Amino acid sequence: MRVAVLTLRTLVTLALTILGLLLITFVIGRVVPIDPVLKIVGDRALPEVYERVRQELGLHLPIWQQVLLYLQKVLSGDFGRSALTGQPVLADIARFFPATVELATAATLLGVALGVPMGVLAAVRQGRLADHLVRVLGLVGYSVPVFWLGLMGLVLFYAKLGWVEGPGRLGVAFEDLLEPVTGLLLVDAALAGEWEIFRNALGHLALPASILGYFSLAYISRMTRSFMLAELRQEYVTTARVKGVPEWRVVWRHALGNCLVPLITVVALSYGSLLEGAVLTETVFAWPGLGRYITESLFNADMNAVLGGTIVVGCVFIGLNLLSDLLYRLLDPRARA
Amino acid sequence: MSARRAWLMADVPTSRRQARAQAWWLAWLAFRANPMALMGLALVLLLFVVALAAPWIAGRSPIEQDLAARLLPPSAEHWLGTDELGRDIWARIVWGARITLTIVGIVVVIVGPVGLLVGTVAGYLGGWVDTVLMRLTDVFLAFPRLILALALAAALGPGIENAILAIAVTAWPPYARLARAETLTIRRSDFIAAAMVQGASTPRILLGHVVPLCLASVIVRLTLDMAGIILTAAGLGFLGLGAQPPAPEWGAMIASGRQYVLDQWWVAAMPGAAIFLVSLGFNLLGDGLRDVLDPKRG
Numbered sequence: 001m002r003v004a005v006l007t008l009r010t011l012v013t014l015a016l017t018i019l020g021l022l023l024i025t026f027v028i029g030r031v032v033p034i035d036p037v038l039k040i041v042g043d044r045a046l047p048e049v050y051e052r053v054r055q056e057l058g059l060h061l062p063i064w065q066q067v068l069l070y071l072q073k074v075l076s077g078d079f080g081r082s083a084l085t086g087q088p089v090l091a092d093i094a095r096f097f098p099a100t101v102e103l104a105t106a107a108t109l110l111g112v113a114l115g116v117p118m119g120v121l122a123a124v125r126q127g128r129l130a131d132h133l134v135r136v137l138g139l140v141g142y143s144v145p146v147f148w149l150g151l152m153g154l155v156l157f158y159a160k161l162g163w164v165e166g167p168g169r170l171g172v173a174f175e176d177l178l179e180p181v182t183g184l185l186l187v188d189a190a191l192a193g194e195w196e197i198f199r200n201a202l203g204h205l206a207l208p209a210s211i212l213g214y215f216s217l218a219y220i221s222r223m224t225r226s227f228m229l230a231e232l233r234q235e236y237v238t239t240a241r242v243k244g245v246p247e248w249r250v251v252w253r254h255a256l257g258n259c260l261v262p263l264i265t266v267v268a269l270s271y272g273s274l275l276e277g278a279v280l281t282e283t284v285f286a287w288p289g290l291g292r293y294i295t296e297s298l299f300n301a302d303m304n305a306v307l308g309g310t311i312v313v314g315c316v317f318i319g320l321n322l323l324s325d326l327l328y329r330l331l332d333p334r335a336r337a
Numbered sequence: 338m339s340a341r342r343a344w345l346m347a348d349v350p351t352s353r354r355q356a357r358a359q360a361w362w363l364a365w366l367a368f369r370a371n372p373m374a375l376m377g378l379a380l381v382l383l384l385f386v387v388a389l390a391a392p393w394i395a396g397r398s399p400i401e402q403d404l405a406a407r408l409l410p411p412s413a414e415h416w417l418g419t420d421e422l423g424r425d426i427w428a429r430i431v432w433g434a435r436i437t438l439t440i441v442g443i444v445v446v447i448v449g450p451v452g453l454l455v456g457t458v459a460g461y462l463g464g465w466v467d468t469v470l471m472r473l474t475d476v477f478l479a480f481p482r483l484i485l486a487l488a489l490a491a492a493l494g495p496g497i498e499n500a501i502l503a504i505a506v507t508a509w510p511p512y513a514r515l516a517r518a519e520t521l522t523i524r525r526s527d528f529i530a531a532a533m534v535q536g537a538s539t540p541r542i543l544l545g546h547v548v549p550l551c552l553a554s555v556i557v558r559l560t561l562d563m564a565g566i567i568l569t570a571a572g573l574g575f576l577g578l579g580a581q582p583p584a585p586e587w588g589a590m591i592a593s594g595r596q597y598v599l600d601q602w603w604v605a606a607m608p609g610a611a612i613f614l615v616s617l618g619f620n621l622l623g624d625g626l627r628d629v630l631d632p633k634r635g
Binding site: 013016017020021024025028029139140142143144145146147148149151152154155159272273275276277279280283284294295298299301303306307309310313314317318321 | 473477481482484485487488489491492571572577588595602605609613616617619624
């Protein structure tokens with residue numbers, strides 16, 4: 001019974017949030033100073049043509065009917081056509097999204113693999129050199145513009161040192177050789193056994209993923225540190241030490257084990273914010289993902305595409321929040337009651 | 338010990354003014370003991386000084402072109418080099434400080450009061466007002482901030498006013514959340530009950546008793562967020578949605594230096610360094626303020 005109520009409440013909240021999201025995008029779409037009718041018919045159209053298109057778009061209806069119409073269209077997956085590609089926006093997004101997922105996932109993996117141990121180290125050595133170093137690294141991550149760091153990374157690691165491949169996802173020689181299965185190049189190349197393509201794709205991914213991963217690292221290490229500090233103050237830690245449990249076990253098993261549940265929430269949130277950071281990073285690295293699609297459409301005043309992308313990213317964001325919430329309830333017995 | 342110091346350090350304050358001054362003095366003493374926070378304060382003060390004294394510091398015009406001197410590396414003549422139109426980058430960064438400060442200032446002036454108002458009203462009144470306001474806040478929080486700001490700035494059209502508006506619309510919800518949480522903890526306090534019994538009106542209780550108590554945490558959060566606001570503004574500028582050329586906006590400067598970055602790195606590097614220093618300053622200052630003003634979260 002309780003579970004049913006809880007599930008129902010979660011679903012209602014979810015529906016309300018998505019409704020709110022769509023209402024916001026509707027309002028944003030209405031704010032546009034460009035007359036959508038004029039954009040279609042051109043400014044030398046006859047008044048009757050203008051009026052007909054206006055009616056077709058439903059702009060003569062009262063505003064609440066327009067809202068309903070908009071909701072109906074969006075919920076059935078119709079985001080309109082992109083002026084830039086001529087394709088339905090949803091098809092475009094499906095094509096570009098895997099690139100963003102690949103980038104954000106690689107970045108999150110980096111952030112977790114480095115950020116968690118750094119946070120633990122900082123907490124154990126609180127107030128000492130290691131702690132200060134981690135803190136400075138985190139502060140820099142919070143303060144530096146991601147697109148600028150990306151540009152500087154390109155100058156240093158691509159142009160000067162030649163350690164990584166340049167902008168884009170693949171070298172020109174390798175393009176279109178691979179049949180997309182998942183859309184994630186690394187996975188597709190590995191599945192096809194094309195290791196040369198794999199290496200090239202990895203070379204292209206390394207720098208943008210490291211730049212984004214750094215931001216995820218800054219956040220994750222900071223949160224890990226504060227969770228660990230709280231745990232290390234608990235009495236069970238003292239008990240474990242007193243009864244002779246080795247220190248590494250106290251830290252990495254007992255204390256860190258109890259931080260894992262809140263950390264999952266942190267990782268989910270940072271994944272969401274990486275999708276956001278991807279907008280600027282993808283622009284810098286000419287990475288053909290959703291973020292670049294949004295910004296390119298933006299320059300062409302292609303609001304269908306911009307709002308479609310916004311809705312998709314917003315939904316992923318909401319989904320991640322929900323997922324972390326559910327995992328939290330599932331894993332933490334205290335939150336289950 | 339001077340008389341003023343003795344007045345500040347007295348064990349028992351004799352007036353309300355003295356008590357307030359003492360609280361501030363103690364906070365300053367704690368703040369002063371934190372070298373990182375002092376560095377942050379110095380960086381932020383530097384931004385203010387540079388912005389205010391731009392005409393005297395810059396030395397040249399930020400928009401005057403000199404095509405004979407384009408893309409020059411840093412030198413004694415041009416401290417930070419020149420850009421693709423031969424404009425002095427140092428002068429542009431100095432004048433750009435005004436733009437950054439304007440954006441941050443206006444966003445803060447909009448976001449702080451709006452967040453405080455929504456949060457305290459929701460927390461104090463409770464009931465359906467609370468539900469409606471917090472649902473609204475949650476919807477905005479569920480949205481990725483930069484993308485919402487992007488879409489909004491794109492819809493409104495490029496320009497600094499629209500960028501400011503877009504950032505403000507996306508930045509207020511955390512403050513509403515914060516103010517509401519603070520309000521909930523003090524709503525049932527005896528002093529609120531006492532004020533009610535004395536016949537104080539709801540607006541009076543909110544403005545005179547609740548808001549001042551929420552102010553500390555909101556200010557701390559604002560200072561910490563300042564870096565985020567600056568970075569968002571720079572990002573919008575980088576995408577061409579902020580201040581329009583020839584205005585020396587830092588993000589837009591990076592964007593225009595982008596095509597020369599492989600050979601003339603300084604054109605893009607210098608404004609980025611400026612953004613970095615300023616947001617670092619605000620982050621350090623915010624951390625320091627949090628330790629002083631908000632010991633329970635330390």
